[in-house]
Amino acid sequence: APLVLDGVVPYPPEFAQKYRENGIWLDQTFTEFLFASIEQHSEDTALIFGDTRITYGQLGERILTLAAGFERLGIRRGDRVVVHLPNIPDYVALVFALYEIGAVPVLTPIALRLHEIGYIVEESAARGYITTAAHDGNDLAALAAELKSSSSTLEHTIIVGSGGLEPLLAQGTLEHRRRSLPSDVAFLALSGGTTDRPKLVPHTHETYLASVRAAAAMTDITSDTVQLVVLPMSHSFAMRSPGYLSTLAAGGTVVMAPNGSPDVAFPLIAEHGVTIVALVPPLALAWLNSSLKLQHDLSTLAVMQVGGAKFSPDSARRVRPELGATVQQSFGMAEGLHTFTRLDASEDIITTRQGRPTTDADEIRVVDAHDVDVEIGSAGDLLTRGPSTIRGYYNAPQHQHVFTEDGFYRTGDIVVQDADGYLTVTGRSKDQINRGGEKVAPAEVEDLLLAHESVHEASVQGIPDAVLGERVKAFLLPRAGVDPKTLSLPKVRQFLKGKGLAAYKLPDVVELVTEFERTAVGKISKRK
Ligand code: J2J
Numbered sequence: 001a002p003l004v005l006d007g008v009v010p011y012p013p014e015f016a017q018k019y020r021e022n023g024i025w026l027d028q029t030f031t032e033f034l035f036a037s038i039e040q041h042s043e044d045t046a047l048i049f050g051d052t053r054i055t056y057g058q059l060g061e062r063i064l065t066l067a068a069g070f071e072r073l074g075i076r077r078g079d080r081v082v083v084h085l086p087n088i089p090d091y092v093a094l095v096f097a098l099y100e101i102g103a104v105p106v107l108t109p110i111a112l113r114l115h116e117i118g119y120i121v122e123e124s125a126a127r128g129y130i131t132t133a134a135h136d137g138n139d140l141a142a143l144a145a146e147l148k149s150s151s152s153t154l155e156h157t158i159i160v161g162s163g164g165l166e167p168l169l170a171q172g173t174l175e176h177r178r179r180s181l182p183s184d185v186a187f188l189a190l191s192g193g194t195t196d197r198p199k200l201v202p203h204t205h206e207t208y209l210a211s212v213r214a215a216a217a218m219t220d221i222t223s224d225t226v227q228l229v230v231l232p233m234s235h236s237f238a239m240r241s242p243g244y245l246s247t248l249a250a251g252g253t254v255v256m257a258p259n260g261s262p263d264v265a266f267p268l269i270a271e272h273g274v275t276i277v278a279l280v281p282p283l284a285l286a287w288l289n290s291s292l293k294l295q296h297d298l299s300t301l302a303v304m305q306v307g308g309a310k311f312s313p314d315s316a317r318r319v320r321p322e323l324g325a326t327v328q329q330s331f332g333m334a335e336g337l338h339t340f341t342r343l344d345a346s347e348d349i350i351t352t353r354q355g356r357p358t359t360d361a362d363e364i365r366v367v368d369a370h371d372v373d374v375e376i377g378s379a380g381d382l383l384t385r386g387p388s389t390i391r392g393y394y395n396a397p398q399h400q401h402v403f404t405e406d407g408f409y410r411t412g413d414i415v416v417q418d419a420d421g422y423l424t425v426t427g428r429s430k431d432q433i434n435r436g437g438e439k440v441a442p443a444e445v446e447d448l449l450l451a452h453e454s455v456h457e458a459s460v461q462g463i464p465d466a467v468l469g470e471r472v473k474a475f476l477l478p479r480a481g482v483d484p485k486t487l488s489l490p491k492v493r494q495f496l497k498g499k500g501l502a503a504y505k506l507p508d509v510v511e512l513v514t515e516f517e518r519t520a521v522g523k524i525s526k527r528k
Contacts, residue, residue: 003184009392025206030099041251066097069168077102081128102180107234114500192439200394211388214358216246225252230260262290278305280437308437316351336389353422362386383408436468474507
């Protein structure tokens with residue numbers, strides 16, 4: 001029987017039927033998708049990480065062994081397990097072991113800390129939490145212990161890399177077979193976020209694999225593909241646009257790296273003959289500006305994808321002459337829609353547009369303030385509905401207004417659509433800061449700032465930055481009689497860090513103000 005998770009907004013039956021009839025949703029689960037490739041390519045290299053090379057056969061074994069381990073722990077179909085790991089080969093094995101038994105991984109970026117992860121564990125009523133002992137100098141084992149003691153649902157914390165996987169690997173393997181249905185929720189991901197608490201995005205096997213297949217076609221992924229993955233593997237750009245999922249499904253090789261700086265990435269490209277990579281704009285700029293590009297053979301790199309934030313046309317024009325690769329822009333969102341520039345589109349298109357949807361079933365509306373469609377070529381709010389776009393956040397009826405009554409997602413992006421269907425992102429109507437592709441919800445930071453004893457009111461905003469696009473600025477109205485030194489930038493950052501907020505959300509700049517301009521209803525006016 002289908003898995004019914006409370007708090008998931010279903011697709012109306014007529015839409016589901018249409019997507020299935022049109023062959024966009026297929027009768028396939030995540031593990032079936034991968035195991036087809038594992039069987040066909042068992043001797044070929046699936047994953048490379050440092051000196052570690054893992055064949056498809058070995059990956060399959062590892063998945064089924066871990067799956068048996070999870071089953072022994074008592075993890076069942078539908079159970080949520082928060083996965084909080086850096087890019088390591090066992091990330092893939094662990095997540096697919098959970099898929100194999102029909103459990104629901106909750107995919108979180110490794111940069112998150114107690115404030116976010118604690119909430120995510122609670123919100124998803126997770127029974128398991130998987131992390132690594134330490135990352136970037138942060139003690140995540142301690143975080144795991146803290147979660148375990150404060151959560152009423154969490155039973156299992158697993159620390160990878162310090163013997164924590166051994167109990168799972170102790171005995172036996174499962175046999176690969178269908179233990180979940182294509183219409184089941186496969187995983188929960190994190191929305192970029194606009195609210196004081198993260199929102200969870202539920203994708204089913206059908207919705208997500210539809211987007212993976214479409215992306216693979218758009219990016220010419222084959223068994224010859226060697227893909228370098230430097231962005232966090234929990235992020236949809238690294239996962240399905242075309243991401244590691246497309247490459248593994250095609251029998252190609254995924255080279256994982258801890259980060260995308262030129263000194264790390266260029267030697268990997270030269271050594272493994274990398275053909276495609278996905279980058280956020282600041283990384284793409286770092287590659288373009290790096291003198292190291294002359295010291296390494298980057299000639300195999302055919303496609304450099306850039307997305308997550310706006311890539312300037314001037315930078316995009318430099319990619320072919322300076323790196324010898326075709327730039328492919330991608331604009332996407334955890335909620336579902338993703339767009340790509342076609343690889344064979346004109347230089348003008350690929351340098352100025354953020355892409356076109358992957359299927360005709362992706363419905364695009366560009367509307368004015370009254371939800372009336374604007375003319376082609378005019379800017380408006382992007383609404384979208386389609387086979388890979390969710391109909392509502394997980395367990396969040398209070399946020400259902402982000403979807404229209406007929407199921408369009410209000411992306412909060414301002415775009416212009418041209419006559420060929422290509423989108424150019426020109427702005428944003430949602431309250432979000434895009435810090436070099438990493439999304440910061442001002443409301444989340446403001447909420448924590450208000451807990452500071454010296455802060456009376458706070459407003460967090462994006463300010464322009466040449467490299468990151470935007471940085472985070474906190475405007476603070478101190479309480480009467482407060483010594484301004486208690487609200488210096490380092491003190492404010494330390495305070496928020498202590499609250500367990502991820503480092504990339506910490507203000508880059510603090511300014512103390514004596515009053516805030518208000519809107520007609522008395523709220524702080526961010527614009528003014
Ligand atoms: C401008 N803004 C962009 C772009 C995303 C592929 C690629 C990216 C994401 C992603 C993704 C942008 N130009 N090229 O999920 O599959 C901003 C928009 C968007 C928000 C979504 C994928 N590409 N953005 O970035 O969920 O504001 O997904 O609504 O992290 O990033 O962020 P996120």
